[in-house]
Amino acid sequence: MATYRFAVNVTPKPGILDPQGRAVEGSLGHLGIEGVSDVRVGRRVELTVEAASEDGALAVVDRLASELLSNPLIEGYTVDVLSAASSMLSAARS
Amino acid sequence: MTVRVGVVIFPGSNRDIDAVNAIEIAGAEPVRLWHEQASLESVAAVIVPGGFAYGDYLRAGVIARFSPIMRSVAAFAADGGLVFGICNGFQVLAEAGLVPGALLRNRGLRFVCRQIAIAPERLDSPFTHLVGERRPLRMPVAHGEGCYFADPETLDALEREGQVLFRYVHDDATPAAPGDPGNPNGSLRAIAGVSNRTGNVAGLMPHPETASEAILGSDDGLLIIRSLVESAAARAAGVRATDRQLVVAAR
Numbered sequence: 001m002a003t004y005r006f007a008v009n010v011t012p013k014p015g016i017l018d019p020q021g022r023a024v025e026g027s028l029g030h031l032g033i034e035g036v037s038d039v040r041v042g043r044r045v046e047l048t049v050e051a052a053s054e055d056g057a058l059a060v061v062d063r064l065a066s067e068l069l070s071n072p073l074i075e076g077y078t079v080d081v082l083s084a085a086s087s088m089l090s091a092a093r094s
Numbered sequence: 095m096t097v098r099v100g101v102v103i104f105p106g107s108n109r110d111i112d113a114v115n116a117i118e119i120a121g122a123e124p125v126r127l128w129h130e131q132a133s134l135e136s137v138a139a140v141i142v143p144g145g146f147a148y149g150d151y152l153r154a155g156v157i158a159r160f161s162p163i164m165r166s167v168a169a170f171a172a173d174g175g176l177v178f179g180i181c182n183g184f185q186v187l188a189e190a191g192l193v194p195g196a197l198l199r200n201r202g203l204r205f206v207c208r209q210i211a212i213a214p215e216r217l218d219s220p221f222t223h224l225v226g227e228r229r230p231l232r233m234p235v236a237h238g239e240g241c242y243f244a245d246p247e248t249l250d251a252l253e254r255e256g257q258v259l260f261r262y263v264h265d266d267a268t269p270a271a272p273g274d275p276g277n278p279n280g281s282l283r284a285i286a287g288v289s290n291r292t293g294n295v296a297g298l299m300p301h302p303e304t305a306s307e308a309i310l311g312s313d314d315g316l317l318i319i320r321s322l323v324e325s326a327a328a329r330a331a332g333v334r335a336t337d338r339q340l341v342v343a344a345r
Contacts, residue, residue, distance in 0.1 A: 016198070017243075019201055068160075071156070073243070
């Protein structure tokens with residue numbers, strides 16, 4: 001068995017009203033920032049999976065992303081494969 | 095025999111006491127159902143009350159959905175049992191797929207806690223048949239994620255199948271569109287409550303259980319709780335009659 005580290009990025013589906021994204025976008029003027037649009041606010045979940053292969057680990061992540069971490073009616077998700085080094089890096093940053 | 099109505103309690107539920115109180119006022123016996131138990135203790139109906147189940151972590155209602163009691167509630171619902179989710183309870187039922195749609199962050203991004211007005215779309219449901227002519231019904235909302243959402247095809251289907259149970263309304267009982275002051279959260283088509291296709295499971299964002307005594311500012315909500323209790327009693331009696339027939343048949 002090996003361990004694999006992933007990040008699941010959950011964002012509101014296109015067309016779903018995202019008032020948080022809108023509020024962020026609305027605040028950009030106060031910073032003097034122009035030319036930024038389509039701000040969508042979601043959430044990122046990092047996790048470690050123990051499995052025989054990366055494909056096996058991905059299958060587990062896919063299931064928990066679709067059944068728990070996202071609501072398919074309103075949200076989509078993408079999965080990033082993180083290398084051990086990058087997850088250690090993010091741990092060192094925090 | 096007094097009809098027994100269950101009230102599910104999750105860590106973070108906070109309107110369970112109001113639900114218990116309203117059930118008692120409506121003449122039924124409340125039965126508290128802890129989230130870790132699987133038994134529904136032979137109740138004739140289940141209320142999933144308001145609050146912040148499991149802290150509303152991840153998404154409102156999603157963690158609660160996977161609790162042992164909710165698996166039993168889902169089986170009870172599939173068997174035709176009456177299930178009523180209020181506020182956070184509505185969010186739990188929506189996450190569990192027991193009622194259609196989803197509850198998004200309020201359009202104004204703020205937690206809204208105030209008295210609002212709703213009107214029933216139909217009076218032939220187990221949750222509304224005793225509402226009568228009173229319009230609008232006044233009761234409080236208290237939520238941060240109450241903006242009802244479903245895609246346009248689903249919304250059309252809900253209207254067609256009579257699954258829209260309640261809408262937010264103006265004082266003259268006309269629907270309050272998203273953006274109108276009468277619509278507290280931006281709900282599409284002013285939808286405040288929906289039912290499943292078979293009509294035995296319903297969710298409602300406002301709090302009828304909290305508006306169950308005149309001293310609380312309104313007793314309009316009691317009409318809904320009474321409807322549920324009476325429907326539960328009728329169903330329990332029906333089930334008992336069926337049991338008797340089976341016993342007679344077995345002889």
